[in-house]
Amino acid sequence: MVRRKVKWSWVFALLAMLIQLHFFTGVFSENNENTAFRKLLSINDRELVASRAVKLNTQNRREVIMSNGLLQVTLSSPDGEVIAIKYNGIDNVLETENKQDNRGYWDVVWYKPGDEGTYDKLEATNFRVIVADENQVEVSFSKKWNSSRHRSNVPLNVDKRYIMRRGVSGLYAYAILEREPGWPDVDMDQIRAVFKLQKDKFRYMAISDERQRIMPMPEDRVTGQPLAYPEAVLLTNPTNPELRGEVDDKYQYSLESKDNKVHGWISSDPPVGFWMITPSAEFRTSGPIKQDLTSHVGPTVLSMFTSTHYGGKDIDTKYRNGEPWKKVMGPVFVYLNKVSSKGDIYGDLWKDAKKQAWKEVESWPYHFPLSKDFPKSYQRGNVSGQLQVFDRYINSSITGAKYAYVGLAAPGDVGSWQTETKGYQFWTQSDEKGNFFIKNVREGDYNLYAWVPGVIGDYKHDINITVKAGSQFKLGAIVYRPPRYGPTLWEIGVPDRSAVEYFVPDPYPTLMNRLYTKDTMDKFRQYGLWEQYADIYRNDDLKYTVGVSDYTREWFFAHVTREIGNRTYQATTWQIMFELPYVDNPGPYTLQVALASATDSELQVRLNDANVEKPHFTTGLIGKDNAIARHGIHGLYRFYSINVPSNKLYRGNNTIYLTQSRSRSPFQGILYDYIRLESPPGRDT
Structure with a gap:
């Protein structure tokens, strides 16, 4: 019997090829729903193929570090605040001159009825790993409300979650907030997530195609002249002389909820963008045209979940008589991108951020958050129909409600969605014939509300709607008869x-x-x-x-x-x-x-x-x-x-x-x- 001599170099080469092939096919199959591995549209996508697995480092008990070859995020433990984000050669895009608890954090403005408002940064007391593998890390920072500390802490159970995914240039964040039955009365004016960036690098702000510019420095507000309204400052001696004589006011950069999909800041050296992307408004309050803050001088990036802005105490969130409550805020997506120093830095980064925002919107509801309180698409339902308008003094026949805003919110009176701040809301805009389709609605009881541009008043459908997982609630044609007494x-x-x-x-x-x-x-x-x-x-x-x-x-x-x-x-x-x-x-x-x-x-x-x-x-x-x-x-x-x-x-x-x-x-x-x-x-x- 003749034995042939094996050429081991060939075997090793073949094994290497198989391993490499397995890696790439595994990555692409595992991330089939991952927007980063779809058609190469993003500036960063060419780097994704070479990215390494997601890693979690918890060796330092005071820090939790997540990385995926594109960025590295450091969280304080067990507080659950974002204290560092390393990206594209910048050791920390967050402001290192700030204390660690003043870089990336959540907070609530709350008070007992009749008291002054105070901030609670929702600092956690417990850390745990939800999942940690090569494709995804999800971590939790939580705390249970302690009644013995009721004067200093908002009466909420808090579970802050952060997710990093393979090949995704950013960080997902969401929080589950809960009140248990019998807890004390409380008002909550505001819930938000905040990121404060390096002021010496991030000078250019963008919140829409038309609303973007080089911004003042925070010290320019200190040296400026305060104006009659507290947040407004006249820039008298700014570091950038071209801004002298201008007014800076964070409320000049507010957006309506329906338009508030992406906003953020750009560093020119190195060319890096930092963006807050909100793929859904279901967890926001007061409907699609509720206005709120976005980004402003700091440089500060906000994700506003609830606030009394542009509504005052009428949209304050009040809990009385031991009322229980639970809500998932988010997830929102903190996205970082980069380009070469050639070309239109600001324009290219902004365009890419908009593309990424659209991908996130298309991916909603996300399939990867692991909290049982965040339902996946198959756990939700859909509601459809056609809204029509009949005003006999304008048209003798019933017509389609052209481009009407149609939404589901908690049961209430006509127009009550404006001041509803505890539940989820789901809105869409009808087509020119009034046809509407509201998809991915959480299970629950709702009223259907609407208003029509060009038509006075508010509409409320007279039938309560119960949405269940997988349900298709078809309303057919419904008619709005706006207020009218005569010609x-x-x-x-x-x-x-x-x-x-x-x-x-x-x-x-x-x-x-x-x-x-x-x-x-x-x-x-x-x-x-x-x-x-x-x-x-x-x-x-x-x-x-x-x-x-x-x-x-x-x-x-x-x-x-x-x-x-x-x-x-x-x-x-x-x-x-x-x-x-x-x-x-x-x-x-x-x-x-x-x-x-x-x-x-x-x-x-x-x-x-x-x-x-x-x-x-x-x-x-x-x-x-x-x-x-x-x-x-x-x-x-x-x-x-x-x-x-x-x-x-x-x-x-x-x-x-x-x-x-x-x-x-x-x-x-x-x-x-x-x-x-x-x-x-x-x-x-």
Whole structure:
């Protein structure tokens, strides 16, 4: 028998090839749903093939280190704060001059009813590994509320989770917050996650295609001149001379929830982007047009889960009588990217961040978080239907609710989704025929709510909807009949829940943000516009003549107070003048008034007599929105149908007087959405 001599070099080479092939096929099959291994769209994707397995290091009891060959994240233990992120040659993209608990953290603003608010950074007391293999690490930092420390800690059980995945250039973060039955009463104004970046590197901020720029340094705010509203500072001696004379105010960079998918900062040396990506708004509060903070001078990156911004105490979260509660905040995705120093650094990093945000949205709900409190797609249900509108004075037939906002939120009254802050909300926008599909809804009981751009009021479906895992709830055609009593005599504005269509003046040259000098749609974001009312209407208040005046040029966007000297303010009264060719005596007229915002205000309506002591109608004291001072153009929507007796009107000239009667400060005021006078029903005009 002849034995052939084996050439071991061939065998080793063959084994090496098999091992390499197994590695690559394993990576791609294991990460089939991983967006980083899809079609090579990302700037970083060319590096992903060469990335190493995810690793977890817990040898130092005070630190937990996760790495995947693309970045390294260090967490404090057992507190669960992000103290370092190493990426692209930067040892720590977070601000090393800050204390470790002031770099990457969660916090809650809370208080007992009647007390002052305080911050709780949700520092954990227990650390555990949920999973740690070559493809994913998920770690948990948790604490149970201790009633003996109830004065210093918010009464919540906390489980903060962080996930790192193979081939993914970032960190996923979410938290499970819980109140147990019988716990003390508490108010929670705000829940958020915060990241503070190296100020000497991250100078360029981007929150949308149009809203991005080189930003001031934090010390520029210290050397600047504080303005009347606390968060606003006039930059008098900035480190970048080109910014001298501008106003910096974090509220100038707010976004509506529906638009708040990605925002962040860019370092030019080395070219690195740091982004907060929010793939779903289901865990946010108050619906799709709730406004909130994004990124601002610090450089600071925020993920706002709840807040009272642009709504005040009306959207505060209150727990009473031992009410239990549990909610998953997130996951959100902290994404880091890079490019070469050639080309358009800012543009390329921003475009890539938007692509990554879209991938995350398409991947929602994520399949990889391991908490039982985060349901996967197969554990959710879908709701579909068609919303229609019938207003016989506009169209004799039922029409599709074009581009309506349709959503599921906790059962409540019409429009209650605006102030609902404890549960989950699921919103979509219908097509031009009113067809809608709300997918991946958590199990639970909901009402279906809607509103239609161009149509006043709110819709609520009269049937409660119970969503179960795998359910397909098909509503078919449902009809919204908006508030209407008679034909339109005249109207002012557009019913879009915003004051954006009205006259917004140019900013004072010494109080401007140059980012908003080109786009007329964003002029309302400039500081101090409320002061210009008294400049424009020096002697008399606003007078608007129906059929002659143009609301885009002659209806001031905010009904504010007037300063009369020494920080003393007076109420203002606006006039709407119109003619009636006749007065229909048998029935009442109707004044429909929709407000886009109100702040410590009272709207009084008088008919043809400005001096009568008792107004025909008053809202009473309403609103804590602060939308005027915080450059929001809208806050909470309020709607009033006001009965106008025919004996209060004249044939010929008439005047409606609108008084904003509260006048303690310059920031009190109303933003009108839309005003319409209807004649009595049955008469065609």
